[in-house]
Amino acid sequence: EWPQVVPGEAEVQRRKQLIHQSAERKAIIASRYKRKHPEVYVLQDSFLAPEFLEIVSYCTSPDAHLDGLLRYTESFSDKRIYRLPVFTEEFCRAFVEELENFEQSDMPKGRPNSMNNYGVLLNEIGMDENFITPLREKYLRPITALLYPDLGGACLDSHKAFVVKYALHEDLDLSSHYDNAEVTLNVSLGKDFTEGGLYFGDFRQVLGTFLTWSLYIEVEHVGTQGLLHRGGQIHGALPIASGERWNLIVWMRASAIRNRLCPMCNQKPELVEAEGFGDGFTESAEDDVPETVDLCSLW
Ligand SMILES: O=C(O)CCC(=O)C(=O)O
Ligand SMILES: [Fe+2]
Known part of the structure; x- marks a missing residue:
């Protein structure tokens, strides 16, 4: 995920190839994978902590404002990092069981990103359409609109969602980086672990x-x-000392922001066409309606 040099045509081709392979895995999983908990693929209010629903309801009320929202969340320093309840325990348990079921299956698996080796890409298992997209549009966007208006918090229009897993003989930690996202949500799903902050x-x-x-x-x-x-806040994960840690990560993107300046290369993006959400850029058709989703070819 690091913008070291400006990639050439070969690197652009490699990244397009990765997207194509991911679409192939998704098709195989859709036709052959047997879900253990089919219900977790369709977001329902009952999966969400009552306090989270209260926060969303506040944020969608006509006179919601930032200070009002901050009464419901924990803030850390002045870095605009906030903690809030999201899921119920029952949902987290069922979700992790589903992910373990997938992990133990013989389905083809991609890696969450260039640094995490264990975990699951949620679009490949079919969780984008009826879970992550409605979570972003209906529940998270009213919150991020108040917290991060300057980063496109009100118009986060795509995402990359995955689950990372840390365990003693697998990945223990994650080095310092920033995300390819305007705003990131990171939810702890369990299981039991020590350290790993x-x-x-x-x-x-x-x-x-x-x-x-x-x-x-x-x-x-x-x-x-x-x-x-904020996706651009430099961060990393400390090693766990015991147990297993599973976290849902949603990298949310605002095309209105990144179309002007690619966060990975700090330049006006040079776009190449992609499948799916790509890296969250858009290109306008003649009538100015965003049509295609794109990758920036510069990093
Ligand atoms: O391990 C974590 O909780 C953070 C993961 C992370 O920062 C990422 O995947 O971008
Ligand atoms: Fe990250």
Whole structure:
């Protein structure tokens, strides 16, 4: 995910190929995978913590404002990192069981991103359409509209969603990075684990280089609860000491923001066509309605 050099045609082809392979895995999974908990693929209010529904209801009320919302959430330093209840325990249990069932199956599996080796890409198992998209549009967007208006919080129009898994003989931690997202949601799904908190540093430098001396703050994961942070906030995960940690990560994108400046290369994106949500860019057709979703070819 790191913008080291401007990639050439070969790199663009490689990334298009990855998208194509992902679509192939998705088709195989759709036709052959036997779901253990089919109900978890369709978002229902009963999966959501009552306090989360209350927050959403506040945020959709006509005179909702930021200070009002902040009464419902925990804030960490001045970095615009917030914790809030998201799911019920029963839902988290069923969801993790479904993911373990998939993990143990002989289905083809992609990696969540270039740094996590274990976990599940939710679009490949068919959870985007009736779970993550409505979660983003109906529940998260009213919240992010108040928290991150400057980052397109009111118009997050695509996402990349995956689950990461940490265990003793698998990945233990995650090094420092920023996400290819305007806003990220990270929900702790369990199971039982010790240590494994997140640390947050500065916002990515618009001019490139990272500060080397920055102060990090640590934020613990709390089961069933979610953290919202700016995708560009530099962060990483500390090693777990025991148990297994599963987290739902939703990288949310606002085409209105990234079409102007690609967050990975800090330039006006040069777009190439993609399938699915691509990297969340859009290109306008003649009537100005966004038509295609695209990858930036510069990073
Ligand atoms: O392990 C975590 O909780 C964070 C994962 C993360 O930052 C990412 O996948 O982008
Ligand atoms: Fe991240």
